[in-house]
Amino acid sequence: MSEFRVIGRARRRVDGRAKVTGATLFADDIVLPRMLYAKLLRSPHPHARIARIDISRAAKARGVKLVLTGEHFPNAYGIMPVSQDEHALCLDVVRHVGDPVAAVVAASEAAAQDALELIEVDYKPLPTIADAVEALARSDVRIHGYGEGGNIHRLAHLAFGDVDEVFAETDVRVFEDIAFYEGNTHLPLEQHAAVAALDKNGRLTLWSSTQTPHYVHREVARALDIPTHQLRVVACMNGGGFGGKSDPFNHEVVVAKAALLLGRPVKITLTREEVFYCHRGRHPVLMRLKTAVRPDGRIAAMDLETLLDGGAYGSYGAASTLYTGQLQTVTYQVPRYRFRACRVFTNKPPCGPKRGHGTPQPRFIQEIQLDRIAETLKMDPADLRLMQIAEPGSITANWLKLGTVGLAECIRRVVEGSGWKQRRGKLGFGRGLGLACSSYLSGAGLPIYWNDMPHSGVQLQLDRSGRVTAFCGATEIGQGSDDVLAAIVAEVLGLEAGDVVLVTGDTDLTPVDLGSYSSRVTLMMGNAAIQAAERARAMLAEAVAAKLDVPASRLGFADRRVFDVENPDAGVGFAEAVALAETKFGTIGSTGSYRPPAAPGRYRGSGVGPSATYSYSAAVVEVEVDPATGIVRVPKVWIGHDIGRVINPVLARGQVEGGVYMGLGEALMEESSFRRLPHHLSGALVHKFPSMLEYKSLTTLEMPEVVTYFIEDADPNGPFGAKEVGQGPLLPIMPAVANAVYDAVGVRVNQVPITPEAVLKGIEKKRGAQARRDRVTEGGQGEGVRIGPTEFPRVPWPEALVVPPPWEGGDGKAVKPEPKLGVRV
Amino acid sequence: MKRDAKTRSREAAKPLRQADAKPLGREGAELARIALTVNGEECVVHFEPYKTLLEVLREDLALTGTKHGCELGECGACAVLMDGAPVLSCLVLGVECDGAAVTTIEGMAEGPELHPLQAAFADKGAAQCGYCTPGILLTAKHLLEHNPHPTRAEIAEALSGNLCRCTGYLQIYEAIEQTVRREDAKTGRP
């Protein structure tokens, strides 16, 4: 019997009815009297100077009310304070196909669309940058005037101890891998939409499909030069987010401006193609990972280099860059660690945060390398991992403080469930099992902009009717944050989740919550909700205690009653309890807020990576590979997730299965690939397929059976011990698929997605090699054939910021690098 | 026919309209008119003739429960039942719907009572963001009407034209299977 009455019990989510009746209001469902419609004119050029824009014909077209261009939007904005490089409409340069240059507002969407054709733009094409390697090579082409030289947006070089010293030791074996993780995108089913309108008092309201109303609030106000208190941002229910609705977007700023200028409501709904132009998806990352391993299999040192193709704007890139390395120490014990990262600008839609933000790529290379290490050392890959799992409560080499670590149990469960010990390597050619692990943040330890205020606030209001309303800025994007809020408040106050009225994601009505990103909501909003509910409960308890004449500490809250736990028949109904409190204290309200604990790291870059606690996952994936075509099918996945505490098992499992789904998509087929046409014929640099049909997302027919195990090792920092579940379970899937493909056909695919083409190429190469009776050792140790990149380009790495790990006497601060012979910088 | 069109467009451009002229829309062009049955109710609707059934439902009949994810027939979000068949409303021209009977998500519940599929979807986590849900519910309704005891493979096949990015589909299967079990229990089938 659980100690909880709401927490941990399967129940219909509080917003379930609305979702199944079509009553949920998404941004595009909003219709207001006198509403107008906006469309954006987007650049057909990947990189060009805007020489002239003539809007005169469009402005006179039938039904057109307003035409806007870059000059209406002089203020730059951007999600990160360090890269305010976006304008609602381009000022003088377009940086990718789809960059908006003008907007038309008209009586109907079709009229606005027609008028776009009447806008004349003269572009002077500029040379283009198609990928990260080219960005490094062509410093003569500048996409932005800021950054770290040439087209480099961000560089990092962090050294936690001297890794080269370890690589030079005689008793270590050094494994080196290069891998490429192709970009991909969120593909939420809902196309972004926004509506802006002035209220009856002339204040501006913006409804939008956004995961981060608080940041949109700040940035739209900045872009429009209006005081933030004159703007209300309402996050509508998101039709899927996955990170793709976390930035302030051009179209939001445009409709807000148009509503201000016209005094009428203005709506915009993006087409699917435009959603691809908004992007902010997974960065394509080229990586090199060098690991020194002791004879017993323990990691002695790790050296990681990452090169991120950032696309045309900063977005979350400054954070993404560090995320490609900073969480690499959280899963296993890494005594010494060096991490170098470089993000470049290219003439493609900007990359940003997608589920797992920056971490699936380095996770992939480490987990496929561990598989190779295990093979070389003739160890079971599960045992190799089990022997070096990060210590609970420890501080990592890069100064991250860990919470509980349930990874070992995750591994044991999936190993047992999948029959790993009996089946791996024994399924015959074409079938295989692969294992991989991961960890993830339960909320970023620092906000996007520097401040010491709470990350999440919850306000409760109760009245004599027994009604409890919870107000919180947190944003429901489908993950179930509303349900978590209601469940936690209900648990503390002895109610049912459905009893709690919710007002969320509205900057006029709710206290600030930073938004639905970085897997932060359950932990941060949850802790704030507990505090608010406990404060309200204390008032109710005091009032009821007086009435029942028992000490307040003896009161229990359950089944919509407040009662004496030693004499449960003595008690009052919840409404009466509120009435008593209202009589005693006046109007009843309470607040709660949460700010994550300070992180021990105090070096430049230490702001990315800290979290109140980390979740852990382990997955075993089974594959069937058709040796004739290289097509990979996944019949079954076993996944264990260390969630700390399950709030609602129905929703928690949905997050895991959804993560597995999205991970398999990335592993097997999803890719944001681009094409550049022959230079002498065209300067085009476009998406291969900005469409739902050709951006391949798994259908029901590709989705395997999934067995989910929750490990509930309550973390003291989590609400009721809960950690995140929205992002972590995606992370082990891609490397587990790659490792399973190796088990099945002996081909190591060091790239994502793992396409039939790549697998078949590997199988053919292997056949050729066997025919020659060679031992294939292409690219390093191991018996298998490796498919994937073989080179990592020269990056002008800066001098290392040296931060000694805790066990080498560090204090979390950088020290001056000691000059030392033989050290490469 | 050609001449007809020209005459009509000349009429539309006239500033003064004759009393018997057809209604003009916000774009100043003549509207199409159809009569159809939506969720059991007969209605007459005027709309811009280029509109799809999706647009007519959402914009001219205020039934915004039907969603759109691509508007090109590539995702299944806009599925409705038309004359009993599951169709993508984004590819059906409004002018082709005269006389049709259409069921949308708004027509699934019986008054305040959720359809058994709706209740099961809400209970079993089959709706996360809920955006693909209306299309999936109507497709599932069609499935159970024609195959009251589908296997899991048959459910997967029936829903293979509906993309969901949140759930990984498994809880959707479970919701449909639970509906079947509950309906069986109601009718006393073992």
Add this chain to the structure above:
Amino acid sequence: MRAPRFRYHAAQSVPDAVAALAGEERAMLLAGGTDLVPNMKRRQQRPDLVIGIRRLAELRRIGNGSGLSIGACVTLAEVAAHPLIAAKYAALAKAAGQVATVHLRAMGTLGGNLCLDTRCNYYDQNYEWRRAINFCMKAPLGTDGHACASPDGTGICWVATSSPRCWAVSSTDCAPALIALGADVVLAGPGGERRIPLEQLYRSDGMAYLTKGRDEVLVRVELEDAKTPRRADAKFGSTYWKLRRRGSFDFPVLGVAAALGFHKDGTVESARVVLGAVESCPVLVPEAASLVGRKLSDEVVREFAASCARYARPLDNTDFDLAWRKKVVKSYVAGALTELRDRA
């Protein structure tokens, strides 16, 4: 995304549809709408007049005589579910049952699938995307008068930039199946009806891929009694193998249709093999004749499958790498033939 403006005419009969087609230069037929409507939204096609034929009863019949006659507006779902088609013309049932998705099969028609516009990575894109690459030979003009330039002024085929022709790919699933089954189609025009073998409906040109006249309406498909070999103890079988990334939604990147007659001892008595999605038209493999009189040993199957690869001309016009597409032809042809052999 809005469709462009157009006029609509609900055809009252086939002759009415023919007359409407003849009376308007830019008129197009609308059956299920699953091909034309997205193409209109993407501005690949902008008919002034759309002629609705979906509801014409005369196009919706499945007739049973010595063979089978299937009206052009019978839906793909109806074709796939028809017991007689499944029993006697399995390739067609399989092909129709694998087109796109459940919903699109409930809407899309057999005639529509046979007349499906050829497809290409550079063509099946939104207007704005095609504007960004300066359009292509198949749809060279922007609505703003912007044109696809090429040295000779006719527009570029981006798949093969020096090619004088368009390489858009035939993507119909049903045509390969029906050609393998020896089907004819009946076209109605101003001068009445004409009947041609289905393979003659197509030509290898990504743009003018149909031989059908502009004012002709495809009214029905005629299947003879399954090209049954004369001996009663012989067995006839047909199948369709479709290669694509996912189990639904996707157009074929390769279709293999095979219809074989076997003597009871396993000797092949008749053989037709058709490849889809490898050319601008379905490709009837001539080497299939060489299978007649032989038994389908693994060796014979392998040899024949290898000979098919040469007819596959995959280009950068569909999903997947083109070299890979060519490679897997063998595997799919062998798979289809082996299936029929093992079933016979």
